[in-house]
Amino acid sequence: MPARATKRKKLSAVTSMPSIGDHHTAFTTWSRNRGVEICNVAPAKLPGKGLGLVTTKKISKDERLLFVPEKAMFKPDLALLKKAKLSHASPQAQLAYSAMMACQNGNEGLRVWRATWPTDEDFEHSLPMRWPKKLREHLPPSIDQPLRRQEEDYAKDLAAVRASHDSSRYFDEDEFRYCWSIVNSRSFHWKPARKGSAGCMVMCPFIDYLNHGSSGTSCNIVQRPHGYEVLAERDYENGEEVLATYGAHTNDKLLVHYGFVLPSNPNTPNIDDDIRLDHILLPALTETVSSQLQDTGFLGGYALLPASNELCFKTQVAVRAMLLTCNEWEYFVSSGEDLARDETAAVLRFMRPLLVKYRDDARQKLEILGGNDVASGGLENEVGILRTRWKQIVDGLDVFLAE
Ligand SMILES: C[S@@+](CC[C@H](N)C(=O)[O-])C[C@H]1O[C@@H](n2cnc3c(N)ncnc32)[C@H](O)[C@@H]1O
Incomplete structure (x- = not known):
């Protein structure tokens, strides 16, 4: 669109x-x-x-x-990192550790700058990695994988920094996590113009x-x-x-x-957004088709694109793998067109019951999130974010199914 x-x-x-x-x-x-x-x-x-x-x-x-x-710019402190044997830690760990130590050592510039940053409490209420289990259960299934990856990255960075931190000094894990979250949401990649200088993450x-x-x-x-x-x-x-x-x-x-979602606006749809469908489509594929899609790089990453109200190409390919002969399917993969007759209606027939089920589940989530149980205990911001996201999923599916 x-x-x-x-x-x-x-x-x-x-x-x-x-x-x-x-x-x-x-x-x-x-x-x-x-x-x-x-x-x-x-x-x-x-x-x-x-x-x-x-x-x-x-x-x-x-x-x-x-x-x-x-x-x-605030850059990784190379001398400090070398001394701490963190030269091979991830760029995010390096910058977060440098910021943490600069704050601990009373760096005046960072003190003034830090006063303008969000607080750790802000992160606690916005980043899902900080949410309690009872809320995380209500995240859409498509969040599982990116959230797990983020947690793995954090665990790796924490382990690297903890292992190399000078044992005579107290290591404040909460402070490292705060600096890591700051770097996560406020850093850039800087490539110095000087020939041969390596790029780095900076604030x-x-x-x-x-x-x-x-x-x-x-x-x-x-x-x-x-x-x-x-x-x-x-x-x-x-x-x-x-x-x-x-x-x-x-x-x-x-x-x-x-820790936020952009609101949906029917007049200016967010062209970057999608509604992931892996958790409904992957279980509907046969083993043979799954391995065929795996071999060709088409397994997973399926989505409904709400801005254009269509299923993404990967979804089209995966469903056609279930419906067509290998010859017909290969033709579609290479040309984006069906060999003989248009299979769009058949793809929609295959997808419809899966999408209806997801839409009904999403409506149920919205109902649960509207109840007092979940929103109690100062979790209003988190529940608000969850409700916005589930509503976007319901609306996107409703519009698509109404076609
Ligand atoms: C680089 S900072 C931007 C400045 C930040 N809003 C602040 O108060 O310091 C990135 C953070 O701002 C917030 N943010 C950025 N864009 C947003 C948006 N469109 N809607 C809501 N929050 C947003 C998120 O908390 C994000 O992690």
Whole structure:
């Protein structure tokens, strides 16, 4: 479906810079002193998003909004990492450990910067890896795998850092997890212009205020030889939020990694989102078909694409493997078209009962999540996120099944 023009709302509820806290003013001064250029944008509180960056005057397309020189970035501390024998730890572990130790050692810049970050309690209520079991049971099945991978990554990083930490100093696991979560949600890849210099994960002051928007809604973040430049991708009114795209991420991925989902908007569908169908389609495939799909790279990764209201190509391929001869199936795989007659209706007939069952299960989840049992005990934010995601699943399936 072609992208439609977006009608943008001026954010009347935005709280301007001075009232959001002195620590943001102090951080702005510190950033400017480190050479960060901040041009007609300022941090502001935005409902449901924490802080974000908004324009403080009308801005024209291609105007510079920010410039963050390399010297203002927070980088892994190579000397510290070498001493701690962490040179081979993951880039995320290296940056998180460097940040943790810099804070412990009283790094003044990081102290000022850290005061602007979300708290550990914010992470506790947004990141599924921190949620209690009784809530995680209500996550959509498509979250299982990315969540497990994230937990494995964290366990690996924690083990590496714990093993190498100077045993004479106290190792604060909660503090490491906090720094790891900060790095997870606020870092960039920086490739120095100097020949032969390796790239690394870094944190960039001020750019890290930018919230995520889906593909096509992002400002332009460009790496220059001496730093990152942020340019307006369109004209802005005064008081509009400037967004960055963290990647063409589905809501499942955003939830696991960043602890939020983008709302669905029927007028501007999120072209990055999908509704994963592996847990309903994989069990419906025969063993022979599964191994045929495995051999050809088509096993798993099935989805309904709500923005275009269609089943993805992999799903089309998998279902056709159940319905067609090998010859017909190979023709579809290589050309994207059916050899003789159009098999679209047959694919839909195969999928319909599976989708109806998933839609009914999703409705039931919404009902459970509407009850008092789950939402009690200060879990309102988590339950709100879960309800939003399940509602998107129900709506996406409803629209598809109504065709
Ligand atoms: C790089 S930070 C952006 C600044 C952050 N909002 C803050 O208060 O410091 C990334 C985090 O912001 C939040 N965030 C980013 N984009 C969002 C969005 N579109 N809706 C809700 N929360 C968002 C998530 O908590 C995410 O982990």
